[in-house]
Amino acid sequence: MSTDGLLLDDPDTSDQNNNNKKGYLTKYWRFDQAAPKINNPTTLVLPSIPQEFRIPPNRFDDIENYLTEKYHKFVNSTNSKQVEIFIEYNPGLAPIPNKMKEYLPYNAAYVVALRVTPANNCFKREQMKTIDQKVWDHTMMSATNLLGLALLDTSYNILEGYDIVVDLATQLGFQKDGYGTTYFGEPTFMDYRLFTLNDELYLHANADVTVVTKLDLRSKEHSREATEDEFKINVIYGSNNLEMIMLHQFNTIWSGGDRGKNFALFSIPNTTHPDEPDLTFAEIEINPIHQVQQIYLDDIQMIPRKFVKKRIRRNFSVDPIMMRRVKGGGNPPHLVNTSMVDPTHKQFVEDVTGPLIESTMDPMPSFFTVDEHFFPGSRPAFRKAGHGGACCVSLSRDEALAEGDEIQLAHESWGENDYLLVGVAHTSVIWRRWYSDTNIPDSEKAMIPHTHYVSFFYAFEPRPPFNLRAMSGYFCLGFAGEDGTEGGVYNPYSILTINRKLSQHNETFSCPQIHFVSSFIEKVDDSSSTVIGYGLNDCTPRIVEVEKKELARLLFSDPFEMKIESRNEQEMEVDSPPSWLNAWSG
Numbered sequence: 001m002s003t004d005g006l007l008l009d010d011p012d013t014s015d016q017n018n019n020n021k022k023g024y025l026t027k028y029w030r031f032d033q034a035a036p037k038i039n040n041p042t043t044l045v046l047p048s049i050p051q052e053f054r055i056p057p058n059r060f061d062d063i064e065n066y067l068t069e070k071y072h073k074f075v076n077s078t079n080s081k082q083v084e085i086f087i088e089y090n091p092g093l094a095p096i097p098n099k100m101k102e103y104l105p106y107n108a109a110y111v112v113a114l115r116v117t118p119a120n121n122c123f124k125r126e127q128m129k130t131i132d133q134k135v136w137d138h139t140m141m142s143a144t145n146l147l148g149l150a151l152l153d154t155s156y157n158i159l160e161g162y163d164i165v166v167d168l169a170t171q172l173g174f175q176k177d178g179y180g181t182t183y184f185g186e187p188t189f190m191d192y193r194l195f196t197l198n199d200e201l202y203l204h205a206n207a208d209v210t211v212v213t214k215l216d217l218r219s220k221e222h223s224r225e226a227t228e229d230e231f232k233i234n235v236i237y238g239s240n241n242l243e244m245i246m247l248h249q250f251n252t253i254w255s256g257g258d259r260g261k262n263f264a265l266f267s268i269p270n271t272t273h274p275d276e277p278d279l280t281f282a283e284i285e286i287n288p289i290h291q292v293q294q295i296y297l298d299d300i301q302m303i304p305r306k307f308v309k310k311r312i313r314r315n316f317s318v319d320p321i322m323m324r325r326v327k328g329g330g331n332p333p334h335l336v337n338t339s340m341v342d343p344t345h346k347q348f349v350e351d352v353t354g355p356l357i358e359s360t361m362d363p364m365p366s367f368f369t370v371d372e373h374f375f376p377g378s379r380p381a382f383r384k385a386g387h388g389g390a391c392c393v394s395l396s397r398d399e400a401l402a403e404g405d406e407i408q409l410a411h412e413s414w415g416e417n418d419y420l421l422v423g424v425a426h427t428s429v430i431w432r433r434w435y436s437d438t439n440i441p442d443s444e445k446a447m448i449p450h451t452h453y454v455s456f457f458y459a460f461e462p463r464p465p466f467n468l469r470a471m472s473g474y475f476c477l478g479f480a481g482e483d484g485t486e487g488g489v490y491n492p493y494s495i496l497t498i499n500r501k502l503s504q505h506n507e508t509f510s511c512p513q514i515h516f517v518s519s520f521i522e523k524v525d526d527s528s529s530t531v532i533g534y535g536l537n538d539c540t541p542r543i544v545e546v547e548k549k550e551l552a553r554l555l556f557s558d559p560f561e562m563k564i565e566s567r568n569e570q571e572m573e574v575d576s577p578p579s580w581l582n583a584w585s586g
Contacts, residue, residue, distance in 0.1 A: 001405045008448045010366045028370045031454055031502060032510040034475040036554060039529070041496055042156040042487035044113060046088045046148045048163045048238025052087040063123050064131050071135040073277060079331055082144035085118040086165075089492065091533035091541040093519035094194035096151075097201050101493070103222040105162065107153045107523045111217060112193040112533070113203065113290040114148035115540055116165055121514060122496040124538040143175070146236070147203075149244060151217075155524055156488055157544050158503040162219075164238035171234055172249075174207075174318050188318060193518055195265045198277040203246075206261040207318050208444030210282070211250040212297055212326070218243045251300050251324045255284045255356065256294050262388035264423060265297075270464050282328075282464075286386040286425045286458060291360030292466045295328040329355075359460065359467045363413065366557055368474040369454075374505040381448050381504055382474070383425045387454060390520035391423030392528045393548070395459060402528070402553035413470045413556060420469055422551055424532065427474075429451045429504075452502055453514045457556055472554040475504055476511035477534055480542055488543075497536040 059066040067085070074083045092113040096104060118139045128136065140490040149165035169175040169188035189205040197200075199214045218224065220241050226232040231246040253263055267278035287293035308322040375381045414420070429450045434440050454474040461467045470576050480486055480494040500513040519533035535543060 002489055019322055021400040023503070028368050028373045029473060029475075030480065030507075030509060031369055031474055034367065034473055034554070035477055036546045036550040037223045038476070038477075038532075038546055040156070040487055041481065041485075043491045044088070044091060044112070044114070044150075044156075044158065044543065045489040045491050045539045046116070046150060046163055046165070047160075048148070048165050049086045049116065049156065050151075050237060051090065053084050053500050055085060055087075056239060056492075057328075058561065060496060063127055067131060067139055068135050071138055075139065083138050083142060086116050086146075087118065087122065087138065087539060088114040088116050088148050088198055089119045089120075089535035089538055090115045090516055090518040090543050091535070091543060092204075093152075093521055093531060093543065094195035094196045094201060095524050096520060097196050097199045099404040100201065100217060101198050103218040104151065105159055105163040105219060105472045108151040108159060108162070109154045110152040110156070110531075111194060112150050112519075112541075113194050113237050114280055115191060116148045117144050117405055119145075120539050121500060121537045122279070124499045141186075142542040143187045145169070145190050147189070147192050148301075149242065150215075151242065153380040158488075161239045161241040162246065163219060164235045164242050166233045166244060167236050168205075168233065172231065174321065191262065191518065193262075197265060197267045197280055197297070201388055202265065202580045204265065205250070207250070207321065209322065210253045210255075210263040211259050211318075211321055212265070212374045213250045214298060216245040218245075230419070231558055245344055248298065251292075251297065251323045253282050253295060253326050254327075255282060260284065263389045264391035266392040268421075271463075275442060278344040279335065281425070283388065284356060286389065286423070287468060287471065288362040288384060290361075290458075290460055290466055290517045292357045292359075293355075294357070295326050297326060300324045301327050311494075351357040357464050357466060359465055359466070361467040361469065363468055363471050365456065365471045365473040366555055368428070369474045371454075371504060373472065374507075375448065382454060383412045383430050384427070386425030386427050386458070387424035389423055389455070390517050390532075391549075391556070393520060394419045394420045394462070394520045395548055395551055395555075396573065400547040400556060402552070403500065415461060415467070417461050417463075417469075419462060421462050421466075422457055422520075424455055424457055424520045426453050426455045426515075426517060446503070448504055449513075451513065452504065453501065453516065454502070455515065455517055457554055459551075470555040475514045475544075476509060477517070477532070477544070478491040478511045478534065480540065485543075492539045493540045494536070497539050500537050513539060521586060 033179050036582050055063070055066060070083055070085055093110050095110055095514045096108050101108070119142050125316055141517065144165050148163065148165050151159045153159060159432060174188050189207050189211075191206050193204040194201060195204060202212055203215050204210060204212045220243065223243050226245050229248055231249070233244040233246060254259070255263065264283040266283065267280045270279050279290050279494065280295055280297060282295050303317055303323050303325050305323060308319050371381045397414070421516065429448060429452045431450055434448055435445060454476055456474050457472040459470040461469060479497055480491065484490075497512050501510040502511050502513050514535070515536045515539050516538075517532055518535060519531070521531050523529040523545060528549075529545050530551070531543060531545055533541065533543050
């Protein structure tokens with residue numbers, strides 16, 4: 001790592017510092033300086049989004065009036081189904097399955113899913129505060145959440161004519177009541193992701209709990225009719241060159257609870273039956289206890305509607321999906337006897353889906369960031385528990401050691417494993433009750449603003465109980481470069497993402513307030529590198545490459561690389577946290 005991190009007193013060596021004025025100081029890294037080195041950054045623009053649905057750059061400074069105009073047009077229209085503003089972000093990237101390649105263009109390497117919606121955080125809070133509440137509601141709380149889908153080549157360019165926008169909720173009959181009239185609220189499906197598992201392509205979405213289906217993508221010349229129980233999805237924007245067929249209705253990953261989202265899916269070889277498909281798992285929680293559940297994505301156990309209704313948080317229209325519980329557990333579905341299960345019994349979840357597999361290890365982060373100093377001890381800024389994020393790529397010993405002598409593969413951080421699985425998690429600022437207290441000045445609330453995100457890498461064993469072996473400290477991923485410095489087609493909304501920067505303790509960082517990692521995969525033509533897809537401030541999508549040796553550098557750096565000798569007492573002088581934080585912590 002560079003030596004530009006913030007240097008602060010290490011309390012473990014304070015006595016030594018007092019005695020000989022030398023000692024060591026802990027290096028608390030800035031989030032933006034702790035980020036991995038990136039290669040080949042690329043921004044995306046989905047051509048299938050009609051130009052009239054995009055906010056013109058000459059209205060960026062006039063967004064209050066522009067949104068008001070769009071809202072009134074929507075209210076007075078008899079044809080519109082949504083406020084006519086579309087913004088794409090949160091790219092979910094997956095390699096094209098081998099079995100699918102013969103039906104797609106020869107240069108298709110990846111497929112990407114994008115969230116397409118009016119809801120965004122592109123603009124400054126000060127601008128949005130002046131907008132009439134109804135206008136704000138119908139834009140920022142829009143029920144519209146369409147799926148954008150596109151084929152990419154190895155350089156992450158969208159193949160011409162192979163991008164579409166579809167409306168799954170409406171076509172499948174699960175859109176909430178009031179769609180297209182005056183309804184606002186959370187959409188039926190959110191945050192689409194793609195996973196390639198056992199040479200099949202799975203689409204994953206959040207709908208109160210996590211739901212998943214299997215896709216068949218084809219070029220127009222290889223078009224086929226949908227069979228019984230399949231759904232050929234209508235294209236509402238874009239050409240008909242790309243055909244999307246859902247191979248079955250969405251199934252639900254309940255995983256021991258009535259709610260859940262962003263469950264990463266991954267697979268490992270079937271060691272007991274090597275000729276059988278890989279075993280598939282859903283990652284339910286990341287830390288402090290890593291929770292994983294074995295699942296069979298295409299097999300379901302139907303559960304009674306009355307049980308579902310007790311569990312659904314808000315959207316009763318998706319009851320039929322929630323009734324389709326994904327089977328799980330250690331036995332193949334045909335060996336699971338559920339005929340005598342009482343769905344009201346507390347053991348219902350485990351009897352049908354199998355117990356969660358829990359890690360027994362909770363490693364310390366490999367380095368610390370400035371939040372540890374700003375908000376020490378029992379007053380952390382960020383939630384300890386991470387959330388997806390995206391997972392997984394493999395990291396072998398040889399790939400880790402490619403970084404050189406700075407990497408220390410201690411037994412406790414590696415175990416007996418030839419490789420580990422690595423994911424990316426995010427965490428956000430803990431919501432505190434005093435955010436709504438009018439007696440606390442805004443200037444003090446700004447010391448620890450909410451809805452600010454950081455990420456971290458984590459590594460775990462590729463076999464049950466999937467023990468966590470290593471975690472990095474926090475980092476953030478940066479903004480898109482100016483026009484000409486990014487691959488792909490530069491997204492004109494990218495300039496807006498700098499309106500909201502990550503901030504803590506009156507310190508501003510060179511990254512967005514929200515960076516949301518929605519995909520993390522191995523590069524298709526280079527096993528030494530990975531690809532991260534993330535959204536910036538719910539405004540634009542970006543794809544970057546990170547070499548595996550960078551993952552190792554952040555996960556397994558020599559602890560002494562995080563220390564420097566102190567030079568004088570002045571370096572140890574730091575500002576204390578404000579007094580109000582003690583009184584209003586938690």
